Amino acid sequence: xxxxxxxxxxxxxxxxxxxxxxxxxxxxxxxxxxxxxxxxxxxxxxxxxxxxxxxxxxxxxxxxxxxxxxxxxxxxxxxxxxxxxxxxxxxxxxxxxxxxxxxxxxxxxxxxxxxxxxxxxxxxxxxxxxxxxxxxxxxxxxxxxxxxxxxxxxxxxxxxxxxxxxxxxxxxxxxxxxxxxxxxxxxxxxxxxxxxxxxxxxxxxxxxxxxxxxxxxxxxxxxxxxxxxxxxxxxxxxxxxxxxxxxxxxxxxxxxxxxxxxxxxxxxxxxxxxxxxxxxxxxxxxxxxxxxxxxxxxxxxxxxxxxxxxxxxxxxxxxxxxxxxxx
Numbered sequence: 660x661x662x663x664x665x666x667x668x669x670x671x672x673x674x675x676x677x678x679x680x681x682x683x684x685x686x687x688x689x690x691x692x693x694x695x696x697x698x699x700x701x702x703x704x705x706x707x708x709x710x711x712x713x714x715x716x717x718x719x720x721x722x723x724x725x726x727x728x729x730x731x732x733x734x735x736x737x738x739x740x741x742x743x744x745x746x747x748x749x750x751x752x753x754x755x756x757x758x759x760x761x762x763x764x765x766x767x768x769x770x771x772x773x774x775x776x777x778x779x780x781x782x783x784x785x786x787x788x789x790x791x792x793x794x795x796x797x798x799x800x801x802x803x804x805x806x807x808x809x810x811x812x813x814x815x816x817x818x819x820x821x822x823x824x825x826x827x828x829x830x831x832x833x834x835x836x837x838x839x840x841x842x843x844x845x846x847x848x849x850x851x852x853x854x855x856x857x858x859x860x861x862x863x864x865x866x867x868x869x870x871x872x873x874x875x876x877x878x879x880x881x882x883x884x885x886x887x888x889x890x891x892x893x894x895x896x897x898x899x900x901x902x903x904x905x906x907x908x909x910x911x912x913x914x915x916x917x918x919x920x921x922x923x924x925x926x927x928x929x930x931x932x933x934x935x936x937x938x939x940x941x942x943x944x945x946x947x948x949x950x951x952x953x954x955x956x957x958x959x960x961x962x963x964x965x966x967x968x969x970x971x972x973x974x975x976x977x978x979x980x981x982x983x984x985x986x
Contacts, residue, residue, distance in 0.1 A: 689726065689741040691762040693902055695938055696736040696755050698945070706732035710740075713753055717746040731905055734912035735942040739902035760933040764898035767799070767853045768922045768953035789885035791817045793837065794862050795916030797907045797923065798854030800826075800847040800892035803836055805855055807863035807879065808888065810834035822889055822914030835864060838889030840910055842903035847892045854890065857922045862886040889916055899923045901935040908939025912946050919943055922953040924965040937968040944970040 694713075699706070710730050714723035726741040739762060742750065751759040790813060801808060803826075813834035824832035826839035826847035839847040849855045863881035891907035893899050904923065911919055921936060931937040940950035954975040957963040966973040 687743040687745060689743050689746075691728065691900075691902060692740060692742045692747055692759055693762050693905060693935065694738050694740060694750055694759050695757045695932065696738075697757050698942070699732070699734075699736045706730050706736060706738075710738040713750060714740060716753075717742070717749045729902060729906055731909045734909045734946065735938070737905070739905070758932040762901040762935075763925070764900060765904065765923050765925050765935075766898055766956075767851075767894060768924055768956050784885065786885045789883055790814060790887065791819075792862075792883060792886040792917045793817060793820060793822075793889055793915065794858075794883070794886050795838075795889045795891060795907075795911040795914070795919045796854060796858045796861065797891045797893050797904060797911070797919065797921040798849075798857050799851040799894045800839075800841065800849040800854045801836060801858050801888065801890040802849045802852075802855045803831055803833070805859065806866045807855070807859035807881070808833070808835050809864055810836075811864075813885075813887075817887065819915050820887075822910070822916075826890070835888060836890060837887045838914060839892075840890075840907065841892040842906050843892060843895045843900070847890050849890075849892075851894070851896060853894070853922070854892065857920060858888050858890065861920050862888050886917075889914060894923065904935045905939055908935075908943060912943050912948060916948060919948060919950040921950065924953060924955055926955070926957060926965065928962060928965055928967055931968060934968070936966070937971075940968060940971045 694710075707730050711723060711727060714727050718726065728739040728741065731737040742759075747759050750756060810833040816834060816837045820837060822838035824830075824837070824839050825841070826832065827841050828846040828848075830839055830847050832839055841847040859879070859881055861881050862883050863879060864884050866879040869877060869879035889911065891911055893903040893907045904921075908919070919940070924936065925934075929937070936950075936952060940952065943950050949972060950970075951972045951974060952966040954973045955963060955965045964973065
């Protein structure tokens with residue numbers, strides 16, 4: 660009897676250990692993480708080599724290259740990599756690492772609004788100054804054929820612009836949309852509509868006789884209609900990946916945008932060192948570039964504002980003094 664009990668206990672112990680080990684293994688599958696390392700060193704430095712050497716210290720096999728997804732190396736220091744929890748903990752203890760956090764999926768946020776704000780069509784404008792402004796829009800891309808993005812009357816691209824038109828499949832830039840990059844899918848073309856909406860709200864050219872199915876007829880325009888646009892596609896229909904957002908910030912700062920617009924965010928406040936928008940906008944601020952971020956789609960209730968970094972301009976949603984009536 661004692662032998663049977665001992666055997667039963669032994670088998671149960673083995674099964675429990677096996678189950679727990681499988682659970683541990685399942686919880687420690689590689690997931691996309693962001694390793695943030697602050698500013699780039701002032702001395703000669705090879706980010707790719709450094710990031711790869713860090714990865715090699717936590718991988719037992721020679722496959723670290725396959726798990727290093729992207730290096731942030733133009734405007735700040737860090738990388739995105741597929742890491743287990745154990746590897747994440749080891750890298751977080753390495754010299755120069757500020758934070759290591761999972762890449763999360765953030766969400767998109769968002770007639771006569773400019774008149775309502777006191778910026779009517781009659782406001783005196785300096786076209787030469789406006790046309791030197793480049794707005795970097797981090798969103799779902801843009802639809803370049805839209806009338807809001809026509810370049811009639813626009814002069815040469817600003818001399819300080821260092822970006823490029825890397826819009827990918829079926830995408831062409833002009834003197835209005837002077838730059839494009841994509842980090843999701845194979846094109847910077849907007850297949851959702853959100854990015855074209857936010858870009859045209861900020862800098863859409865004049866579109867006369869515009870309406871919404873015959874309602875609210877008038878002239879559509881952005882706040883700065885003569886400004887240029889650089890589109891950075893970081894979102895798909897499923898959301899906006901943190902690693903893509905940081906890649907876009909890295910490029911936009913180095914490309915020489917004048918200001919960054921990003922109508923994306925979390926549903927809750929993040930710690931600054933684990934918030935891709937807070938990190939990216941901090942380095943933009945250090946380079947003299949203001950980031951304008953939507954405050955969120957939630958509320959009104961406590962802690963419903965996700966954009967709280969003191970170095971950003973947070974913009975809240977509101978209502979306007981107009982209605983569209985149908986019969």
